[in-house]
Amino acid sequence: MSHTAHIPSHRKPRPKSASKIALRAGVAGGVLSTIAVAGAAGPANAEPVTETIEMPTITAELQAAVQQSVDATQQVALDLELQAQEDAAAKKAAQTAKKAKEEAERKAEAKKKAEEKKRAQAAAQERASRDSERTTLSADTSTSSNATGSAATVVAFLKAQLGDAYVMGATGPNSWDCSSLVQAAFRQVGIDLPRVSQDQSVAGTQVGTSNLQVGDILYWGGAGSAYHTGVYIGDGKYLDAANPGKGVVIQDLSGYPASGAVRVL
Structure with a gap:
């Protein structure tokens, strides 16, 4: 047996390996995601190592998608409002045209009736004149x-x-x-x-x-x-x-x- 077999070693015992990982992620308004990595590869009393990683790509795409959705919604609302205005204007124009047509037809009918009445009166006067003439001619049979x-x-x-x-x-x-x-x-x-x-x-x-x-x-x-x-x-x-x-x-x-x-x- 070695004479040093029972002598405790003067080397410090190797501490057990340990690792610690923390992940923090945030979205909206450029929140940064932080990953903290601690490794015990060195001495037991070594300071932990911390590393921060930004994820701008995910945030930018999300913001663009949100903005695009907002723009699309606003455009739909604007289109609907314009369509409603056009429909209202078309309806009003149709009503105005209908009233104008009805008024024109009414005036034309009134004019037609007035002309018919005038012709009827003229014809009645002509008949009366002819009847009077015929009466005179009938009475004067010897002329x-x-x-x-x-x-x-x-x-x-x-x-x-x-x-x-x-x-x-x-x-x-x-x-x-x-x-x-x-x-x-x-x-x-x-x-x-x-x-x-x-x-x-x-x-x-x-x-x-x-x-x-x-x-x-x-x-x-x-x-x-x-x-x-x-x-x-x-x-x-x-x-x-x-x-x-x-x-x-x-x-x-x-x-x-x-x-x-x-x-x-």
């Missing part, structure tokens, strides 16, 4: 002629239609063509004449145009193929539904001599 009896009745009816319109195919009471007027006049005395000029030109006894009597039917064109008829009312005049431009008028035979005449009275 420009010595017609009596049936002939006077025929002439009176014809004169009562003066001023009526000429319309091809019309049969009264306010518009006529030439043959319908002649037919209606002779119907007043119970004579039923054919409807068209061709047939009326051969409906009675043929007479010469130099020996006419009041009430004779005048025709233009050939007998049986006449294209126009009228009635002789005396003094070289006749009454007929002339054409669309003249209507029912009294005319002078010298200006438009008839081709022939027939007598039915």
Whole structure:
């Protein structure tokens, strides 16, 4: 056995290894994270070693993300506000346009009614004037002629239609063509004449145009193929539904001599 076996060693006992780690992390506003490392690799009474590490990358990215989220929220709110303003303006414009349209339509309708009323009044005045004229003409059946009896009745009816319109195919009471007027006049005395000029030109006894009597039917064109008829009312005049431009008028035979005449009275 060694003589030093029981002699305590003069070397200091090696302290056991120990390590201590502390980690501190903070976020928001540039908080620093600190890692403290203490190692006992040296003597037991060695001072601890401390090291501080910054983590700026994490903090900057988080701040950027937060700011981006805030900006996006503000932009959405702004877009919604602008959209609401646009919708309100469009609604107001539509209401204004609707009111303007309704007002224009109301004015147009009022103008239309006023014009219709004015036309109706003018037509009523014209009818009243014509009726008055017809009454006067009906009472004066002997004017420009010595017609009596049936002939006077025929002439009176014809004169009562003066001023009526000429319309091809019309049969009264306010518009006529030439043959319908002649037919209606002779119907007043119970004579039923054919409807068209061709047939009326051969409906009675043929007479010469130099020996006419009041009430004779005048025709233009050939007998049986006449294209126009009228009635002789005396003094070289006749009454007929002339054409669309003249209507029912009294005319002078010298200006438009008839081709022939027939007598039915």
